[in-house]
Amino acid sequence: MPPSILIAYASRNGSTREVAETVKRIFDTDGEPAAMRPVLEAKDLTGFKGVVLGGSIYRAALQQEAMLFLRRHHETLQQVPLAIFALGPIKNDPDEWARSRRQLDASLAQLPGLRTCAIAIFGGVIVPHRLPHPMNQLPPSDNRDWSAIKAWARTARAALAQA
Numbered sequence: 001m002p003p004s005i006l007i008a009y010a011s012r013n014g015s016t017r018e019v020a021e022t023v024k025r026i027f028d029t030d031g032e033p034a035a036m037r038p039v040l041e042a043k044d045l046t047g048f049k050g051v052v053l054g055g056s057i058y059r060a061a062l063q064q065e066a067m068l069f070l071r072r073h074h075e076t077l078q079q080v081p082l083a084i085f086a087l088g089p090i091k092n093d094p095d096e097w098a099r100s101r102r103q104l105d106a107s108l109a110q111l112p113g114l115r116t117c118a119i120a121i122f123g124g125v126i127v128p129h130r131l132p133h134p135m136n137q138l139p140p141s142d143n144r145d146w147s148a149i150k151a152w153a154r155t156a157r158a159a160l161a162q163a
């Protein structure tokens with residue numbers, strides 16, 4: 001049986017891909033194995049009964065490749081349930097978390113009718129040497145909470161199954 005859940009991710013600097021890998025591990029451990037692909041390679045959603053999209057927030061919006069995925073598959077994703085996570089806040093400041101969530105919501109509002117059944121913001125990562133000047137002057141940080149990520153993956157798996 002081919003996998004019925006697709007985990008599609010867009011990751012410029014790798015941190016979202018690592019979260020997608022963890023989400024996949026949870027799906028694989030708790031149920032049937034999921035397929036996982038970068039968004040640009042996820043061209044055909046035929047046969048999938050649920051989709052997880054992972055992206056990150058850049059410059060106040062969901063990353064372009066993730067938006068392209070949602071636009072390309074907008075019609076299908078009004079039928080097939082969708083769980084979305086996005087990385088963003090690099091500090092544990094409630095205002096920063098609320099801002100990232102607003103940025104994600106504003107991006108998703110451009111695509112009405114998505115069958116979103118689970119949605120989450122996770123802390124983001126800064127790896128200075130991967131960034132161009134002047135961002136490479138930022139201090140390194142990793143604000144991902146792996147327990148929260150794994151807990152959300154379990155919630156998302158159940159929500160996709162019930163949707």
Ligand SMILES: Cc1cc2nc3c(=O)[nH]c(=O)nc-3n(C[C@H](O)[C@H](O)[C@H](O)COP(=O)(O)O)c2cc1C
Nearest residue numbers: 011012013014015016056057059060088100124125
């Ligand atoms: C240039 C730049 C701009 C960013 N802009 C935002 C932003 O507007 N909102 C936000 O919540 N996070 C922002 N972030 C944080 C990223 O979402 C975070 O670093 C994330 O982990 C990047 O994911 P990736 O490693 O998969 O590319 C920004 C990061 C960088 C480097």
